[in-house]
Every structure is written in structure tokens, then in C-alpha cells.
Amino acid sequence: xxxxxxxxxxxxxxxxxxxxxxxxxxxxxxxxxxxxxxxxxxxxxxxxxxxxxxxxxxxxxxxxxxxxxxxxxxxxxxxxxxxxxxxxxxxxxxxxxxxxxxxxxxxxxxxxxxxxxxxxxxxxxxxxxxxxxxxxxxxxxxxxxxxxxxxxxxxxxxxxxxxxxxxxxxxxxxxxxxxxxxxxxxxxxxxxxxxxxxxxxxxxxxxxxxxxxxxxxxxxxxxxxxxxxxxxxxxxxxxxxxxxxxxxxxxxxxxxxxxxxxxxxxxxxxxxxxxxxxxxxxxxxxxxxxxxxxxxxxxxxxxxxxxxxxxxxxxxxxxxxxxxxxxxxxxxxxxxxxxxxxxxxxxxxxxxxxxxxxxxxxxxxxxxxxxxxxxxxxxxxxxxxxxxxxxxxxxxxxxxxxxxxxxxxxxxxxxxxxxxxxxxxxxxxxxxxxxxxxxxxxxxxxxxxxxxxxxx
Amino acid sequence: xxxxxxxxxxxxxxxxxxxxxxxxxxxxxxxxxxxxxxxxxxxxxxxxxxxxxxxxxxxxxxxxxxxxxxxxxxxxxxxxxxxxxxxxxxxxxxxxxxxxxxxxxxxxxxxxxxxxxxxxxxxxxxxxxxxxxxxxxxxxxxxxxxxxxxxxxxxxxxxxxxxxxxxxxxxxxxxxxxxxxxxxxxxxxxxxxxxxxxxxxxxxxxxxxxxxxxxxxxxxxxxxxxxxxxxxxxxxxxxxxxxxxxxxxxxxxxxxxxxxxxxxxxxxxxxxxxxxxxxxxxxxxxxxxxxxxxxxxxxxxxxxxxxxxxxxxxxxxxxxxxxxxxxxxxxxxxxxxxxxxxxxxxxxxxxxxxxxxxxxxxxxxxxxxxxxxxxxxxxxxxxxxxxxxxxxxxxxxxxxxxxxxxxxxxxxxxxxxxxxxxxxxxxxxxxxxxxxxxxxxxxxxxxxxxxxxxxx
Numbered sequence: 001x002x003x004x005x006x007x008x009x010x011x012x013x014x015x016x017x018x019x020x021x022x023x024x025x026x027x028x029x030x031x032x033x034x035x036x037x038x039x040x041x042x043x044x045x046x047x048x049x050x051x052x053x054x055x056x057x058x059x060x061x062x063x064x065x066x067x068x069x070x071x072x073x074x075x076x077x078x079x080x081x082x083x084x085x086x087x088x089x090x091x092x093x094x095x096x097x098x099x100x101x102x103x104x105x106x107x108x109x110x111x112x113x114x115x116x117x118x119x120x121x122x123x124x125x126x127x128x129x130x131x132x133x134x135x136x137x138x139x140x141x142x143x144x145x146x147x148x149x150x151x152x153x154x155x156x157x158x159x160x161x162x163x164x165x166x167x168x169x170x171x172x173x174x175x176x177x178x179x180x181x182x183x184x185x186x187x188x189x190x191x192x193x194x195x196x197x198x199x200x201x202x203x204x205x206x207x208x209x210x211x212x213x214x215x216x217x218x219x220x221x222x223x224x225x226x227x228x229x230x231x232x233x234x235x236x237x238x239x240x241x242x243x244x245x246x247x248x249x250x251x252x253x254x255x256x257x258x259x260x261x262x263x264x265x266x267x268x269x270x271x272x273x274x275x276x277x278x279x280x281x282x283x284x285x286x287x288x289x290x291x292x293x294x295x296x297x298x299x300x301x302x303x304x305x306x307x308x309x310x311x312x313x314x315x316x317x318x319x320x321x322x323x324x325x326x327x328x329x330x331x332x333x334x335x336x337x338x339x340x341x342x343x344x345x346x347x348x349x350x351x352x353x354x355x356x357x358x359x360x361x362x363x364x365x366x367x368x369x370x371x372x373x374x375x376x377x378x379x380x381x382x383x384x385x386x387x388x389x390x391x392x393x394x395x396x397x398x399x400x401x402x403x404x405x406x407x408x409x410x411x412x413x414x415x416x417x418x419x420x421x422x423x424x425x426x427x428x429x430x431x432x433x434x435x436x437x438x439x440x441x442x443x444x445x446x447x448x449x450x451x452x453x454x455x456x
Numbered sequence: 457x458x459x460x461x462x463x464x465x466x467x468x469x470x471x472x473x474x475x476x477x478x479x480x481x482x483x484x485x486x487x488x489x490x491x492x493x494x495x496x497x498x499x500x501x502x503x504x505x506x507x508x509x510x511x512x513x514x515x516x517x518x519x520x521x522x523x524x525x526x527x528x529x530x531x532x533x534x535x536x537x538x539x540x541x542x543x544x545x546x547x548x549x550x551x552x553x554x555x556x557x558x559x560x561x562x563x564x565x566x567x568x569x570x571x572x573x574x575x576x577x578x579x580x581x582x583x584x585x586x587x588x589x590x591x592x593x594x595x596x597x598x599x600x601x602x603x604x605x606x607x608x609x610x611x612x613x614x615x616x617x618x619x620x621x622x623x624x625x626x627x628x629x630x631x632x633x634x635x636x637x638x639x640x641x642x643x644x645x646x647x648x649x650x651x652x653x654x655x656x657x658x659x660x661x662x663x664x665x666x667x668x669x670x671x672x673x674x675x676x677x678x679x680x681x682x683x684x685x686x687x688x689x690x691x692x693x694x695x696x697x698x699x700x701x702x703x704x705x706x707x708x709x710x711x712x713x714x715x716x717x718x719x720x721x722x723x724x725x726x727x728x729x730x731x732x733x734x735x736x737x738x739x740x741x742x743x744x745x746x747x748x749x750x751x752x753x754x755x756x757x758x759x760x761x762x763x764x765x766x767x768x769x770x771x772x773x774x775x776x777x778x779x780x781x782x783x784x785x786x787x788x789x790x791x792x793x794x795x796x797x798x799x800x801x802x803x804x805x806x807x808x809x810x811x812x813x814x815x816x817x818x819x820x821x822x823x824x825x826x827x828x829x830x831x832x833x834x835x836x837x838x839x840x841x842x843x844x845x846x847x848x849x850x851x852x853x854x855x856x857x858x859x860x861x862x863x864x865x866x867x868x869x870x871x872x873x874x875x876x877x878x879x880x881x882x883x884x885x886x887x888x889x890x891x892x893x894x895x896x897x898x899x900x901x902x903x904x905x906x907x908x909x910x911x912x
Binding site: 006007008010012013076078079080086090110111112114151154155173174175176177178180181182183375378379380381382383384419421422424425427428431 | 462463464466468469532534535536542546566567568570607610611629630631632633634636637638639831834835836837838839840875877878880881883884887
């Protein structure tokens with residue numbers, strides 16, 4: 001009977017990672033630097049100093065292979081880390097897979113905010129704290145990032161102001177309440193608290209906001225206050241590096257299970273949970289390893305599968321440095337899918353670089369198919385997934401079924417980046433049969449791409 | 457630094473309990489039996505056979521000290537068990553406690569439904585399955601029980617119909633969506649699906665329902681179908697026994713920590729999470745152990761602190777056997793506090809018996825004070841508690857502060873029975889300053905008690 005049921009691989013605390021893995025040390029070719037939008041020249045640490053504490057800026061450009069995780073950060077990680085890895089025997093049984101096809105998942109939903117986001121929120125709050133920063137400003141879409149940073153700031157005694165996209169602020173009051181429970185101030189963006197917000201509300205009092213507008217507000221907030229720094233939950237190198245604790249643990253747990261993955265899968269919006277899982281597997285891949293690595297994005301925001309690889313702004317308003325990345329254009333407005341965390345016009349430069357070098361595959365998935373997979377997963381494994389990783393589950397199931405048909409042996413690993421307890425409205429919509437698929441017509445994507453500075 | 461931060465005590469899977477602890481073997485005096493309401497005579501196993509599978513009926517009356525946990529149940533427990541025990545260093549720091557005052561908490565929110573309820577939902581589904589039952593009917597108030605049983609039924613391939621109190625059905629759509637995600641059918645009670653429901657809707661089409669009405673519907677559903685059994689999430693002996701895995705693990709984890717509790721605290725509604733923690737500590741208490749054991753109930757439903765100890769019905773409609781328990785009267789309607797899981801007019805007969813014998817203390821807490829404690833807890837420890845265990849946290853903090861003042865050494869243990877991700881509306885109400893306290897006037901309680909059969 002034991003062999004029929006899902007198996008959990010638990011690491012004890014001695015296996016907590018003591019260093020983040022910095023893939024920049026091992027890249028076959030270096031990344032293209034961010035450029036100053038005015039001069040077109042590479043930006044230096046000094047250009048970022050108004051926004052970030054120097055420790056994080058140095059991590060952003062570091063070429064050291066391992067960066068020690070400060071003891072104070074490890075002590076917080078320890079509250080929920082190491083996270084479990086599961087062999088998905090329940091799901092395998094539902095799919096009637098032969099024993100040669102195995103599915104594993106790493107589960108990040110055991111953190112207090114329910115996702116992988118605290119892996120970077122905690123060190124970001126810590127490095128701000130030791131730099132003497134007393135207040136942070138950030139933006140959030142669906143609220144996973146804002147709530148995780150709120151918790152981290154509570155631990156380190158830092159004030160936090162979150163600009164939350166107005167439509168999500170209205171639709172996801174639970175996420176706002178979580179931020180406030182952890183002591184953060186959360187306002188709907190566009191707000192009356194910044195010039196950027198007021199200008200937009202003047203022009204359109206009914207604006208429902210966007211991630212781009214919220215970034216503009218948080219950056220302006222930071223730039224106009226001495227006590228405040230800015231914080232970002234994905235995209236940047238140091239953010240992805242903080243997430244590598246996921247993959248480091250997964251490697252140890254797969255060893256416990258005596259398994260080696262043939263396919264490694266993660267959903268990708270900005271790219272942080274995907275990178276967190278896959279980066280520690282990359283040295284083996286660079287050395288000729290055969291494991292396929294698949295980034296799964298929503299069909300409604302197909303950055304890798306339909307975007308271009310070029311320099312573009314990180315935000316809609318065009319206030320950030322230019323980042324070389326896969327992008328649909330910084331003015332692209334992804335359809336209103338439930339996986340709010342995957343609605344980003346670009347992709348982390350590091351993930352884009354690895355994709356461009358041919359080390360990664362990309363697939364896009366429609367949300368109805370993703371939720372169909374999630375329902376099967378929940379009924380087989382118990383955990384109800386957040387809308388974002390439903391995309392990874394869909395591809396994991398598809399890969400398993402392909403192997404079942406073809407007769408090949410295949411070990412599949414995916415990242416279950418969070419649970420869906422605060423996103424049950426999405427399941428409700430699916431179960432009532434009213435969930436819609438979205439795909440942007442080619443012309444809409446073409447049009448958005450004409451606004452990319454390097455193509456304008 | 458490590459000593460400043462909360463410490464997590466993790467058991468490996470070899471420490472998963474292999475048997476439930478049945479305190480009936482060790483009671484100094486036996487419990488009073490349930491009585492048939494018609495004859496006034498003790499009921500026998502045969503009387504319960506239409507409602508429950510025989511394995512559970514035998515557990516209800518067993519005098520064996522340990523009852524083996526079936527392998528198939530252990531295999532599901534393993535998905536999230538053993539659960540962690542924490543030394544609450546963050547909270548201790550916020551309270552500025554001296555080192556002689558220590559707070560520990562056992563955390564049951566790591567289960568997929570977010571509470572301790574699956575500890576009994578899984579074995580109940582299992583014993584129904586091996587008895588050939590293909591369908592279960594149950595009721596749920598706030599939805600913790602209904603969703604946990606939905607998950608358990610999904611694992612064992614059993615159909616589930618949940619009658620959910622209509623006001624909660626409307627106010628907590630996320631809980632309903634969880635049940636449906638796990639494959640259960642959930643209807644608002646009173647429903648048009650039973651005679652009991654139709655009669656109530658005929659008389660009052662706007663009825664918002666009650667737990668008593670929902671029980672009536674689930675019991676009628678069971679009684680009128682060959683394929684269906686009934687399932688209850690608290691109160692009964694076998695339900696409490698299934699929860700003893702909590703306390704068994706806690707004892708091992710406290711040994712790891714080198715700690716011995718002076719005070720053990722749990723919130724108590726029907727009594728199952730409280731009993732799950734404290735029952736394994738009772739043999740030491742019977743042997744003269746000095747640990748104080750405190751049941752915490754809401755001031756709005758003060759069963760132990762203001763009720764009487766006598767025979768009463770388990771449900772509002774008076775359809776169940778008579779149970780000897782602390783009760784406010786089966787027609788008592790507790791005020792609409794957010795801790796829906798604590799709104800029960802009675803108390804588990806086993807907990808009532810231990811209280812009557814003088815082994816337990818009871819305290820009542822108002823919800824504003826409970827949420828105040830929960831906010832401090834969340835900002836210190838990360839986890840946002842469900843509304844029910846906020847009551848336990850309040851008393852844990854009060855006990856710690858008393859010891860801080862008095863100079864005594866004190867080790868406190870409480871049960872954090874679930875997380876609050878699906879209950880953030882309650883926090884929102886508290887944070888906006890509009891949360892109300894409720895206390896029932898003495899006359900209202902006296903009036904409800906006149907309906908208790910043994911006092912009528």
C-alpha cells in the first residue's frame with residue numbers, strides 16, 4: 001500500500017542551503033548588461049544606488065559562484081524550509097502511468113504566505129535593514145509578492161508601502177488583508193499619493209491600474225524619500241539567485257529518491273520560481289546533460305513563445321533601465337487570466353539569455369487546460385495549486401502521457417510554487433464552466449512590439 | 457542570532473504515530489453512555505449502525521488503549537505529517553519575555569485543507585470505504601470540516617454531499633469552491649433536497665440556516681439512502697481519538713527541545729483539536745502531573761464556563777442520541793463570531809467528563825482580544841492563524857505575561873490548529889476597527905437551557 005501513495009522526501013535542517021547559487025559564474029557566454037535609456041550605455045552600480053541597498057546591487061552583477069546566505073536569513077528560511085519534495089504517486093495512479101514514468105514536485109506552498117516569494121523577500125528585507133533602510137516601497141499585482149514582502153518587513157521591523165494594481169485590490173481583498181495583517185500599508189494604484197498616480201487619475205478617474213503604473217508609483221515614492229528603497233519580486237538577477245534554494249534542495253531530495261529528472265518544468269511569468277528550480281541543474285546541462293528544461297507560460301502572455309529578444313523597458317511607463325530580454329513590448333496588456341503572477345510583458349534577462357542560448361524550451365498553455373490539470377492534481381495529491389503552477393502541472397501531465405504512449409522511461413520534476421487557498425475564485429469560475437481562454441491576435445502583439453525602443 | 461529566531465522541531469516519518477491513543481482505557485471513572493431519547497436507555501452499536509460503519513462504532517466504545525492506524529491512513533497522513541512544533545522565539549521577543557518563560561506551538565495548518573480536520577476525515581473515509589460505502593453525507597458550518605472530508609473522500613473514491621449552513625455558503629464561497637475542487641457536492645442548507653430542508657423553506661424562504669438544520673438534512677439524507685453513511689467532524693469519541701496524533705507528536709518534539717510544558721492550551725468548540733493535543737498528556741496528569749490544561753472558548757459560546765453538565769441533544773433539531781456534556785442547550789444560537797468552528801452549543805462528552813473530574817480548566821475569550829493576539833503572533837511568527845486558534849494564542853500570551861510579572865518559570869504549549877488564509881475577511885474587519893465583541897446576557901442562556909430535555 002505504501003508504494004501506491006504519494007511519497008514525501010523531507011530534508012532535515014542541516015540540509016538548509018548555506019549559499020545561493022549564482023549562475024553568472026558558470027554561463028558559457030556572459031549576459032548583456034542593462035543599458036541607461038538616455039545614454040544607451042551600460043549602467044553601473046551607482047545608477048542603481050538610489051533604488052537598492054549596495055549589497056543587492058553587488059549581488060546583481062556578482063560573478064562569484066556561491067554567495068553566503070546570512071545567518072539571520074537562514075534563521076527565517078528555517079521557519080518553513082527545507083520544503084518537501086513529493087513523488088506524485090496519487091497523480092501517477094490517476095493517469096494510470098507505468099512505473100517507468102515518474103512525476104516529482106517540489107512544493108513551495110508551505111511558507112506562511114503560501115508561495116516561493118518569501119525566499120527573496122526575506123533577504124531583500126534583511127539587506128535593506130543592515131543598510132539602515134527603515135522603509136520600502138513596492139508594487140504588487142495579484143498580491144503574492146506584496147504579502148510576502150510584508151511578512152519579511154514585519155520580521156525585520158521595516159515599514160512597507162505597497163502599491164497594488166487597483167483591479168486586484170478590489171478583486172482580491174484577502175491578499176490586501178494579509179499585507180495589512182503583517183503591518184504593511186497597501187493602497188490601490190493609481191493612488192492620490194504620487195504625482196504619477198494623480199496624473200493618471202486626472203486623465204482617467206476610473207483607471208483600473210496596471211503593474212506598469214504601480215511600478216511608476218513605487219519608484220517615484222522611493223525617489224522622493226530619503227528613508228525609502230525600492231524592492232522587486234522577480235526579473236532581476238539577485239531575485240532569481242535567492243530562489244536557488246529551491247533547486248538546491250530538490251537535487252538533494254532527488255538523490256534521496258534515487259531519481260534523476262529527464263524533464264524539469266516550471267511556470268514562468270517574470271521567471272523567478274522557474275529559475276529557482278532550474279538554475280542549480282544548469283551546470284549539469286552546460287556539461288552536456290540531457291535533461292530537458294521547459295518554461296511554461298500562459299497563452300495569454302506568451303513572452304518566450306511569441307515575443308522577441310531585445311532591449312526593452314522593465315515597466316510599462318518606461319522608467320527603468322533597458323533590459324535585454326524576451327518581451328511582448330512594455331506597453332503590451334496581457335488578458336485578464338487568473339494566473340496574475342504570469343501577466344508580465346517581459347521575461348527575466350537571465351532566463352531569456354539561457355533560452356536564447358538554446359538550453360531551455362518554452363511552451364504556452366491555455367488556462368482552461370491548466371485548471372483541468374489542477375483539478376486532477378488536487379483530487380489525486382490533496383494540495384490545491386495556485387493558478388500560476390497549474391500551467392506547470394498541465395505540461396508535466398502532458399509529458400507523462402506522451403511517455404506512457406511512446407514506451408519510454410521518463411522522470412519528470414516540476415515546481416509547485418504555491419497553494420491556491422486565496423485564489424479559489426478562479427476554481428469557482430472553472431467549475432461553473434465560465435472560465436474563458438484568451439489568445440492575443442498576431443496583430444495585437446505586433447502592434448505592442450512597435451513600442452519597443454530598439455524597434456521603434 | 458539563531459537563538460533569537462523561532463526554532464522548528466521536525467520529526468522524520470519514522471516518528472509518524474502507528475496507533476491512536478484511546479483515553480477510555482485510562483479514565484479514572486468511565487464516561488456516562490449516550491442515551492436513546494425515546495427509551496432513556498443506553499444505546500448500543502446496533503442503534504448507530506444506520507449512520508456509521510461498524511469499525512467506527514466499535515472505536516466509539518472501545519476500551520483498548522491503542523488502536524492501530526491502518527497503513528492506508530498512515531500513507532495519507534504522511535503527506536503532511538508529522539507536523540512541525542515551533543518554539544515561538546519571535547513571539548517571545550515581541551513580548552519581551554525572560555528566558556524562563558517559553559512558548560511552544562504545534563502547527564496543524566500544513567495539511568492541504570489548512571487545519572487539523574483531515575486527521576479524522578481520512579480515517580473516517582477509509583473505514584467507510586472498506587465497509588463498502590460509496591457515498592457520505594455531512595454538514596459543515598464555516599467549511600473547514602466539509603472541505604477536509606471532501607479531500608479525504610477524493611483520496612478514497614467516495615462521493616460526498618455536504619450540507620453547508622446557508623449564511624456561510626454565501627459568505628465563504630472559497631470554502632465551497634475547495635469542496636467542489638475536491639469533487640464534493642455542496643448545497644446551501646436549508647436545501648430543497650430533503651424533507652427537513654423543504655419544510656423549513658416552506659415556513660421561512662429566507663432562512664439563513666444553522667448547524668442544527670444542516671445536521672438534520674445530512675442525517676435524513678443518510679437514513680433515506682442505502683448507499684450513504686453519515687460523518688461528523690468533532691464531538692464523538694472516535695473523532696477525538698483520531699486527533700491524538702497531534703499530542704503524540706508534540707510529546708516527542710518537546711523531548712527533542714528538552715522542554716516540559718507547565719501549561720497546555722487549546723481552543724475548544726466541539727473539542728476535537730483541543731482533545732487531539734491534550735489527551736496524550738492526560739496519563740501523566742492522572743498520575744499527579746502538575747501541568748495545567750486549559751480549554752479556551754469564545755465568550756460568545758461559553759459552553760464550559762457558563763453551561764451545565766447534563767444530557768442534551770447533539771443537534772438543534774433533537775434527532776441525535778442524548779449525550780452527557782457541557783451544554784448551553786441545543787437550541788442556543790451563538791452570536792455570529794468569526795471563529796465559526798467554535799460556535800457549538802455543546803462540548804465533546806469526553807472533554808466535558810475530564811472537565812467535570814477537575815483535570816481541565818476553562819477560560820473564555822472575546823474575539824477582539826483574540827484577534828489582537830493573532831496580529832502580534834502573525835507579525836512575530838509569520839503564520840496568520842485561523843480565527844479559532846486565535847483564542848488559544850490569547851490565553852498563551854496572557855499566561856506568558858503573568859509569568860513574566862510573577863517571576864516564575866513557565867513553559868507554555870498551545871495548538872495552532874489551522875491557518876487563516878481563507879478567513880482573511882475576519883482580519884479585515886478587525887483591522888478596520890469594526891470587529892464587535894459579543895456576550896450573551898444571562899437570561900438568554902437561562903432561556904436556552906430550559907429546552908434541555910433533562911431540565912425541561
